[in-house]
Amino acid sequence: MPRADWExxxxxxxxxxxxxxxxxxxxxxxxxxxxPNTQACAIDLGLPGVLPVVNEEVYKRAxxxxxxxxxxxxxxxxxxxxxxxxxxxxxxxxxxxxSDPIVEGGEVEIPLADATKxxxxxxxxxxxxxxxxxxEDFHGQTGIDLNRAGTPLLEIVSEPDMRSxxxxxxxxxxxxxxxxxxxxxDGEMSQGSLRCDANVSIRQFGxxxxxTRTETKNVNSFRFLERAIEYExxxxxxxxxxxxxxxxxxxxxDPDRGETRPMRSKETSRDxxxxxxxxxxxxxxxxxxIEAIRQNMPELAPQKARRFAEEYxxxxxxxxxxxxxxxxxxxxxxxxxxxxxxxxxANWVRVELLGQLNRKNIDISETPVDAKELGYLIAxxxxxxxxxxxxxxxxxxxxxxxxxxxxxxxxANGLVQVSDSSxxxxxxDSIIQNNPKQVEQFKAGKTKLMDFFVGQVMKETQGKANPxxxxxLLNKKLG
Amino acid sequence: MIVDKKVxxxxxxxxxxxxxxxxxxxxxxxLTDVLxxxxxxxxxxxxxxxxMSNPLDGVQRLRSDTVxxxxxRDYLQEVAPETANGxxxxxxxxx
Numbered sequence: 278m279p280r281a282d283w284e285x286x287x288x289x290x291x292x293x294x295x296x297x298x299x300x301x302x303x304x305x306x307x308x309x310x311x312x313p314n315t316q317a318c319a320i321d322l323g324l325p326g327v328l329p330v331v332n333e334e335v336y337k338r339a340x341x342x343x344x345x346x347x348x349x350x351x352x353x354x355x356x357x358x359x360x361x362x363x364x365x366x367x368x369x370x371x372x373x374x375x376s377d378p379i380v381e382g383g384e385v386e387i388p389l390a391d392a393t394k395x396x397x398x399x400x401x402x403x404x405x406x407x408x409x410x411x412x413e414d415f416h417g418q419t420g421i422d423l424n425r426a427g428t429p430l431l432e433i434v435s436e437p438d439m440r441s442x443x444x445x446x447x448x449x450x451x452x453x454x455x456x457x458x459x460x461x462x463d464g465e466m467s468q469g470s471l472r473c474d475a476n477v478s479i480r481q482f483g484x485x486x487x488x489t490r491t492e493t494k495n496v497n498s499f500r501f502l503e504r505a506i507e508y509e510x511x512x513x514x515x516x517x518x519x520x521x522x523x524x525x526x527x528x529x530x531d532p533d534r535g536e537t538r539p540m541r542s543k544e545t546s547r548d549x550x551x552x553x554x555x556x557x558x559x560x561x562x563x564x565x566x567i568e569a570i571r572q573n574m575p576e577l578a579p580q581k582a583r584r585f586a587e588e589y590x591x592x593x594x595x596x597x598x599x600x601x602x603x604x605x606x607x608x609x610x611x612x613x614x615x616x617x618x619x620x621x622x623a624n625w626v627r628v629e630l631l632g633q634l635n636r637k638n639i640d641i642s643e644t645p646v647d648a649k650e651l652g653y654l655i656a657x658x659x660x661x662x663x664x665x666x667x668x669x670x671x672x673x674x675x676x677x678x679x680x681x682x683x684x685x686x687x688x689a690n691g692l693v694q695v696s697d698s699s700x701x702x703x704x705x706d707s708i709i710q711n712n713p714k715q716v717e718q719f720k721a722g723k724t725k726l727m728d729f730f731v732g733q734v735m736k737e738t739q740g741k742a743n744p745x746x747x748x749x750l751l752n753k754k755l756g
Numbered sequence: 757m758i759v760d761k762k763v764x765x766x767x768x769x770x771x772x773x774x775x776x777x778x779x780x781x782x783x784x785x786x787l788t789d790v791l792x793x794x795x796x797x798x799x800x801x802x803x804x805x806x807x808m809s810n811p812l813d814g815v816q817r818l819r820s821d822t823v824x825x826x827x828x829r830d831y832l833q834e835v836a837p838e839t840a841n842g843x844x845x846x847x848x849x850x851x
Binding site: 297298299303304305306312313314315316317318319322324330331332333334335336355360362363364377410411412415416417418419420421422423548550553555557558559560561 | 824829832833845846
């Protein structure tokens with residue numbers, strides 16, 4: 278049976294680390310990169326006699342996400358214990374939410390190559406992260422770092438609405454953009470702030486029943502997500518076409534080998550024995566809590582792109598690109614505010630600024646060129662006081678930190694464009710006088726020589742003459 | 757639910773408990789008693805009653821998001837059987 282006859286069904290569980298100072302149940306710091314176990318307090322270690330207390334900010338971020346996907350916010354949510362044994366889970370259970378999560382329902386509209394698609398959200402619940410196991414050789418032992426234990430996570434569960442790895446990646450990217458836009462998470466994938474579990478099954482087109490699914494856990498990049506799903510699709514088709522059956526199992530993706538392999542050997546022993554967390558009371562939030570967050574919801578990327586296209590008269594591509602990252606969008610709007618030319622600003626931000634940032638692998642939040650300075654440059658290009666070429670010189674100086682401000686640099690280096698005809702006129706006169714041969718040839722029809730005259734003026738003014746002005750004056754003189 | 761040796765052995769494995777063969781029958785009997793009691797309770801009609809998630813009739817207070825804990829690694833690791841480079845050491849586990 279050709280691959281085209283198989284329908285792929287994918288659902289994702291995305292774990293997002295919430296942007297907080299302290300952990301979900303303790304006052305230990307969540308800062309990334311600290312020395313092992315320096316941010317793991319008695320509560321995170323599950324020592325006897327400690328009690329967890331819920332971080333309010335965790336609830337605010339979760340509600341923010343829920344509102345961002347149009348979900349139902351449960352005013353009453355309950356924590357449960359999920360029991361399993363692993364050394365990086367010191368309590369022997371993970372505190373999570375099973376039957377009464379904070380967020381239920383909702384949907385997102387994801388962009389695909391030539392259309393958009395609605396992906397439904399089943400739920401999003403709060404839970405604590407586990408620690409980290411280091412399997413390098415500690416005399417044949419495993420080292421445990423519990424700094425990450427108790428880090429707040431929001432697990433976002435989708436319906437099985439995706440039909441290809443491309444759709445799954447588009448959805449994951451959309452969620453990533455959404456949580457960073459809403460400042461629910463920093464979205465730093467290299468630091469584990471966003472991890473995906475992919476539930477994949479296949480069935481023949483027309484089947485109503487879902488096939489048996491496998492779950493590939495802990496995929497931490499979009500590229501790996503695509504590869505893991507593709508591998509899993511091929512593997513399952515291979516199994517079914519050779520007359521076998523797909524086993525429901527948990528898999529890990531090995532990026533080095535590009536394949537998935539089973540994670541737990543004894544699947545039958547997997548039973549988490551959930552029960553309500555006795556150390557925590559149900560959490561109740563009121564409508565005022567939700568409304569206060571709703572009032573402060575930022576504009577989301579798709580809305581912003583639409584507004585950019587209308588308000589700033591940008592192409593769809595410019596509008597989408599400039600609104601994809603909230604920091605970049607803020608930067609662009611600042612540039613427009615000062616420079617007063619939205620298209621010129623779009624061009625400069627996308628070509629010059631993003632070009633440099635990408636080359637140097639620097640985030641927009643760390644740009645050495647302030648939005649106000651770039652805005653100033655654009656205003657000067659617009660009013661004709663500097664040329665685009667000079668502006669690039671100033672931009673470079675700003676980038677390299679050689680200029681205090683665009684204004685002072687232009688002034689100090691005398692870069693203001695000469696468009697005053699009383700200054701240019703005598704210069705043009707003398708050039709015409711000093712080049713009689715070229716004037717003769719020009720008048721005889723060799724109009725290409727116009728470039729020569731413009732070049733002479735530019736040379737004399739060190740590039741500061743307004744080329745449009747020079748052209749006009751020369752035409753008048755020679756014409 | 758019938759509790760037999762197989763069921764007890766499975767629960768013991770999930771809980772990472774070792775049950776000696778000579779104690780097996782005792783666990784089977786006492787767990788059976790417990791489940792019989794649960795079965796008796798299940799005969800009560802609970803239609804329309806909201807499940808109770810906590811016997812205390814209260815709601816959780818939330819704390820503000822501030823870091824209040826300082827590094828106490830050395831103190832906390834005093835009770836650990838083995839540590840190295842700030843890590844807790846445990847028997848090798850790899851899945």
